[in-house]
Amino acid sequence: xxxDPYTSLLVFVLFLTTxxxxxxxxxxxxxxxxxxxxxxxINNNFDNLNRRIVAIEDFGGCSVTQDGSSVVIxxxxxxxxxxxxxGTVVVYPEGGVLGxxxxxxIPSGDIVLMDAxxxxxxxxxxxxxxxxxxxxxxxxxxxxxxIVNSVxxxxxxxxxxxxxxxxxxxxxxxxxxxxxxSILHEIEGILYVPVTSGSRQExxxxxxxxxxxxxxxxxxxxxxxxxxxxEVKNAWLMVEYTPAPxxxxxxxxxxxxxLP
Numbered sequence: 049x050x051x052d053p054y055t056s057l058l059v060f061v062l063f064l065t066t067x068x069x070x071x072x073x074x075x076x077x078x079x080x081x082x083x084x085x086x087x088x089x090i091n092n093n094f095d096n097l098n099r100r101i102v103a104i105e106d107f108g109g110c111s112v113t114q115d116g117s118s119v120v121i122x123x124x125x126x127x128x129x130x131x132x133x134x135g136t137v138v139v140y141p142e143g144g145v146l147g148x149x150x151x152x153x154i155p156s157g158d159i160v161l162m163d164a165x166x167x168x169x170x171x172x173x174x175x176x177x178x179x180x181x182x183x184x185x186x187x188x189x190x191x192x193x194x195i196v197n198s199v200x201x202x203x204x205x206x207x208x209x210x211x212x213x214x215x216x217x218x219x220x221x222x223x224x225x226x227x228x229x230s231i232l233h234e235i236e237g238i239l240y241v242p243v244t245s246g247s248r249q250e251x252x253x254x255x256x257x258x259x260x261x262x263x264x265x266x267x268x269x270x271x272x273x274x275x276x277x278x279e280v281k282n283a284w285l286m287v288e289y290t291p292a293p294x295x296x297x298x299x300x301x302x303x304x305x306x307l308p
Contacts, residue, residue: 157307
Protein backbone atom coordinates (compact mmCIF):
# COMPACT_ATOMS: atom_id res chain seq x y z
CA UNK A 49 0.00 0.00 0.00
CA UNK A 50 1.35 3.44 -0.96
CA UNK A 51 0.90 6.23 1.56
CA ASP A 52 0.45 9.81 0.53
CA PRO A 53 2.85 12.42 2.04
CA TYR A 54 0.36 13.49 4.72
CA THR A 55 -0.21 9.90 5.92
CA SER A 56 3.55 9.28 5.86
CA LEU A 57 4.14 12.32 8.03
CA LEU A 58 1.61 11.08 10.59
CA VAL A 59 3.22 7.62 10.72
CA PHE A 60 6.67 9.13 11.12
CA VAL A 61 5.60 11.40 13.96
CA LEU A 62 3.95 8.48 15.72
CA PHE A 63 7.15 6.50 15.31
CA LEU A 64 9.21 9.25 16.88
CA THR A 65 6.90 9.65 19.82
CA THR A 66 6.67 5.91 20.54
CA UNK A 67 9.89 5.67 22.63
CA UNK A 68 8.60 8.37 24.97
CA UNK A 69 5.15 6.90 25.54
CA UNK A 70 6.40 3.29 25.62
CA UNK A 71 8.74 3.79 28.51
CA UNK A 72 7.06 2.24 31.51
CA UNK A 73 7.52 5.14 33.86
CA UNK A 74 5.70 4.66 37.15
CA UNK A 75 3.29 7.35 38.26
CA UNK A 76 4.52 9.92 40.72
CA UNK A 77 3.83 9.14 44.36
CA UNK A 78 1.44 11.60 46.03
CA UNK A 79 1.87 12.81 49.57
CA UNK A 80 -0.68 14.28 52.00
CA UNK A 81 -0.20 16.75 54.81
CA UNK A 82 0.37 15.03 58.13
CA UNK A 83 1.57 11.75 56.60
CA UNK A 84 5.12 10.52 57.02
CA UNK A 85 6.89 10.58 53.65
CA UNK A 86 9.05 7.58 52.77
CA UNK A 87 12.53 8.53 51.57
CA UNK A 88 12.47 5.89 48.82
CA UNK A 89 9.24 7.32 47.42
CA ILE A 90 10.72 10.81 47.37
CA ASN A 91 13.89 9.62 45.62
CA ASN A 92 11.85 7.59 43.13
CA ASN A 93 9.81 10.70 42.29
CA PHE A 94 13.02 12.65 41.56
CA ASP A 95 14.32 9.80 39.38
CA ASN A 96 10.99 9.52 37.59
CA LEU A 97 10.97 13.24 36.78
CA ASN A 98 14.58 13.12 35.58
CA ARG A 99 13.80 10.25 33.19
CA ARG A 100 10.82 12.18 31.81
CA ILE A 101 12.99 15.28 31.22
CA VAL A 102 15.67 13.22 29.45
CA ALA A 103 13.04 11.60 27.21
CA ILE A 104 11.69 15.03 26.21
CA GLU A 105 15.20 16.35 25.50
CA ASP A 106 16.03 13.27 23.41
CA PHE A 107 12.95 13.84 21.30
CA GLY A 108 13.69 17.55 20.68
CA GLY A 109 16.18 19.22 18.33
CA CYS A 110 14.74 18.01 14.99
CA SER A 111 15.11 19.84 11.68
CA VAL A 112 13.52 19.43 8.24
CA THR A 113 15.22 19.76 4.82
CA GLN A 114 14.20 19.00 1.26
CA ASP A 115 15.98 16.46 -0.94
CA GLY A 116 14.41 16.54 -4.40
CA SER A 117 10.77 15.65 -3.93
CA SER A 118 11.35 14.12 -0.46
CA VAL A 119 11.44 15.69 2.99
CA VAL A 120 14.24 14.58 5.35
CA ILE A 121 13.73 14.94 9.12
CA UNK A 122 16.89 14.75 11.27
CA UNK A 123 16.98 14.88 15.07
CA UNK A 124 19.79 15.73 17.50
CA UNK A 125 19.85 12.18 18.89
CA UNK A 126 20.89 10.86 15.47
CA UNK A 127 17.51 9.50 14.43
CA UNK A 128 16.10 10.53 11.06
CA UNK A 129 13.27 9.83 8.66
CA UNK A 130 12.33 10.48 5.04
CA UNK A 131 8.91 11.51 3.72
CA UNK A 132 8.73 10.62 0.04
CA UNK A 133 6.38 12.72 -2.07
CA UNK A 134 5.63 14.00 -5.53
CA GLY A 135 6.41 17.46 -6.80
CA THR A 136 8.68 20.08 -5.32
CA VAL A 137 8.15 22.26 -2.30
CA VAL A 138 8.70 25.85 -3.39
CA VAL A 139 9.16 28.76 -1.01
CA TYR A 140 8.21 32.05 -2.64
CA PRO A 141 9.72 35.32 -1.44
CA GLU A 142 7.39 37.42 0.64
CA GLY A 143 7.25 41.01 1.69
CA GLY A 144 8.44 43.93 -0.40
CA VAL A 145 8.07 47.62 0.25
CA LEU A 146 5.37 49.77 -1.32
CA GLY A 147 6.20 53.32 -2.18
CA UNK A 148 4.10 56.28 -1.12
CA UNK A 149 1.43 57.93 -3.24
CA UNK A 150 1.16 61.67 -2.76
CA UNK A 151 -2.41 62.30 -3.86
CA UNK A 152 -2.17 65.96 -2.94
CA UNK A 153 0.39 66.39 -5.74
CA ILE A 154 -1.84 64.88 -8.46
CA PRO A 155 -4.25 67.20 -10.33
CA SER A 156 -7.84 66.07 -9.87
CA GLY A 157 -9.85 68.99 -11.26
CA ASP A 158 -11.66 69.44 -14.56
CA ILE A 159 -9.80 69.03 -17.84
CA VAL A 160 -10.27 72.29 -19.71
CA LEU A 161 -9.32 74.21 -22.82
CA MET A 162 -6.94 77.07 -22.06
CA ASP A 163 -5.65 79.67 -24.51
CA ALA A 164 -2.15 81.12 -24.83
CA UNK A 165 -3.02 83.77 -22.21
CA UNK A 166 -4.05 81.06 -19.70
CA UNK A 167 -7.74 81.93 -20.04
CA UNK A 168 -10.03 78.96 -19.36
CA UNK A 169 -12.38 78.60 -22.32
CA UNK A 170 -14.45 75.52 -21.58
CA UNK A 171 -14.60 72.07 -20.05
CA UNK A 172 -13.34 69.35 -22.40
CA UNK A 173 -15.58 66.41 -23.29
CA UNK A 174 -13.25 64.20 -25.34
CA UNK A 175 -10.34 64.06 -27.75
CA UNK A 176 -10.05 62.02 -30.94
CA UNK A 177 -7.56 62.02 -33.79
CA UNK A 178 -5.79 65.15 -32.59
CA UNK A 179 -9.02 67.17 -32.30
CA UNK A 180 -10.72 68.35 -29.12
CA UNK A 181 -14.42 68.25 -28.32
CA UNK A 182 -15.65 70.69 -25.74
CA UNK A 183 -18.86 72.18 -24.40
CA UNK A 184 -20.35 75.56 -25.25
CA UNK A 185 -23.30 76.95 -23.33
CA UNK A 186 -26.26 78.01 -25.44
CA UNK A 187 -29.04 79.31 -23.24
CA UNK A 188 -29.79 76.52 -20.78
CA UNK A 189 -28.24 73.86 -23.01
CA UNK A 190 -24.72 72.49 -23.22
CA UNK A 191 -23.73 71.87 -26.84
CA UNK A 192 -20.76 69.87 -28.15
CA UNK A 193 -18.38 71.79 -30.41
CA UNK A 194 -14.81 71.59 -31.67
CA ILE A 195 -11.94 74.03 -31.53
CA VAL A 196 -9.05 73.78 -33.97
CA ASN A 197 -5.55 75.22 -33.79
CA SER A 198 -5.27 76.05 -37.48
CA VAL A 199 -1.54 75.64 -38.08
CA UNK A 200 -1.82 76.96 -41.63
CA UNK A 201 -2.84 80.49 -40.63
CA UNK A 202 -1.98 80.46 -36.89
CA UNK A 203 -5.52 81.06 -35.67
CA UNK A 204 -8.24 79.37 -33.66
CA UNK A 205 -11.38 78.10 -35.41
CA UNK A 206 -14.58 77.17 -33.60
CA UNK A 207 -16.36 74.59 -35.72
CA UNK A 208 -18.46 71.41 -35.83
CA UNK A 209 -17.60 68.18 -34.07
CA UNK A 210 -17.26 66.03 -37.16
CA UNK A 211 -18.79 66.38 -40.60
CA UNK A 212 -22.53 67.05 -40.54
CA UNK A 213 -25.28 68.83 -42.51
CA UNK A 214 -27.87 71.58 -42.26
CA UNK A 215 -31.11 70.85 -44.11
CA UNK A 216 -33.61 73.25 -45.72
CA UNK A 217 -37.18 73.10 -47.03
CA UNK A 218 -36.10 75.19 -50.01
CA UNK A 219 -34.08 73.91 -52.94
CA UNK A 220 -31.42 76.65 -52.62
CA UNK A 221 -30.48 76.33 -48.90
CA UNK A 222 -32.41 79.46 -47.95
CA UNK A 223 -34.82 79.95 -45.08
CA UNK A 224 -34.99 78.04 -41.82
CA UNK A 225 -32.17 75.57 -41.15
CA UNK A 226 -32.61 72.15 -39.53
CA UNK A 227 -30.17 69.51 -38.28
CA UNK A 228 -30.56 65.85 -37.37
CA UNK A 229 -28.10 66.02 -34.46
CA SER A 230 -27.86 68.38 -31.50
CA ILE A 231 -24.30 69.68 -31.84
CA LEU A 232 -22.86 73.01 -32.93
CA HIS A 233 -22.78 73.46 -36.73
CA GLU A 234 -20.47 75.85 -38.55
CA ILE A 235 -21.36 76.93 -42.09
CA GLU A 236 -19.06 79.47 -43.77
CA GLY A 237 -18.07 80.96 -40.41
CA ILE A 238 -21.65 81.23 -39.09
CA LEU A 239 -22.42 79.09 -36.03
CA TYR A 240 -25.74 77.30 -35.46
CA VAL A 241 -27.06 75.44 -32.42
CA PRO A 242 -30.27 73.40 -31.97
CA VAL A 243 -33.36 74.69 -30.21
CA THR A 244 -33.46 71.79 -27.77
CA SER A 245 -36.28 73.26 -25.67
CA GLY A 246 -38.69 71.95 -28.29
CA SER A 247 -38.86 68.58 -29.98
CA ARG A 248 -37.59 67.25 -33.26
CA GLN A 249 -39.91 67.18 -36.23
CA GLU A 250 -40.02 65.37 -39.52
CA UNK A 251 -39.22 67.55 -42.51
CA UNK A 252 -39.05 67.00 -46.25
CA UNK A 253 -35.71 68.62 -47.06
CA UNK A 254 -34.98 69.76 -50.62
CA UNK A 255 -31.37 70.90 -50.07
CA UNK A 256 -28.48 70.72 -47.62
CA UNK A 257 -25.10 72.23 -46.72
CA UNK A 258 -22.17 70.30 -45.32
CA UNK A 259 -20.61 71.93 -42.27
CA UNK A 260 -16.96 72.70 -41.70
CA UNK A 261 -15.07 70.55 -39.18
CA UNK A 262 -11.69 69.89 -37.65
CA UNK A 263 -9.42 67.10 -38.81
CA UNK A 264 -6.13 65.58 -37.66
CA UNK A 265 -3.60 67.07 -37.14
CA UNK A 266 -5.06 70.46 -36.21
CA UNK A 267 -6.41 70.91 -39.68
CA UNK A 268 -9.66 72.63 -40.66
CA UNK A 269 -11.87 71.52 -43.55
CA UNK A 270 -14.29 74.24 -44.62
CA UNK A 271 -18.00 73.87 -45.34
CA UNK A 272 -19.31 73.03 -48.79
CA UNK A 273 -21.86 74.92 -50.88
CA UNK A 274 -25.53 74.17 -51.30
CA UNK A 275 -26.49 70.74 -52.62
CA UNK A 276 -29.98 70.01 -54.00
CA UNK A 277 -31.09 66.74 -52.43
CA UNK A 278 -34.53 65.47 -51.37
CA GLU A 279 -34.51 63.71 -47.99
CA VAL A 280 -36.86 63.00 -45.09
CA LYS A 281 -35.25 63.98 -41.79
CA ASN A 282 -36.23 63.93 -38.13
CA ALA A 283 -34.55 67.22 -37.25
CA TRP A 284 -34.06 70.05 -34.75
CA LEU A 285 -34.73 73.69 -35.49
CA MET A 286 -31.38 75.54 -35.69
CA VAL A 287 -30.62 79.14 -34.72
CA GLU A 288 -27.51 81.29 -35.14
CA TYR A 289 -25.18 81.35 -32.15
CA THR A 290 -22.54 83.78 -30.86
CA PRO A 291 -20.12 82.25 -28.31
CA ALA A 292 -18.77 83.94 -25.20
CA PRO A 293 -16.17 86.72 -25.73
CA UNK A 294 -13.44 84.59 -24.12
CA UNK A 295 -13.87 82.00 -26.88
CA UNK A 296 -14.24 84.55 -29.68
CA UNK A 297 -11.07 86.35 -28.57
CA UNK A 298 -9.03 83.29 -27.52
CA UNK A 299 -5.29 83.61 -28.14
CA UNK A 300 -3.62 81.06 -30.41
CA UNK A 301 -2.81 78.28 -29.64
CA UNK A 302 -5.23 76.63 -27.24
CA UNK A 303 -4.15 73.65 -25.13
CA UNK A 304 -5.54 71.06 -22.78
CA UNK A 305 -4.98 71.59 -19.07
CA UNK A 306 -6.13 69.76 -15.94
CA LEU A 307 -6.99 72.03 -13.05
CA PRO A 308 -5.65 71.28 -9.55
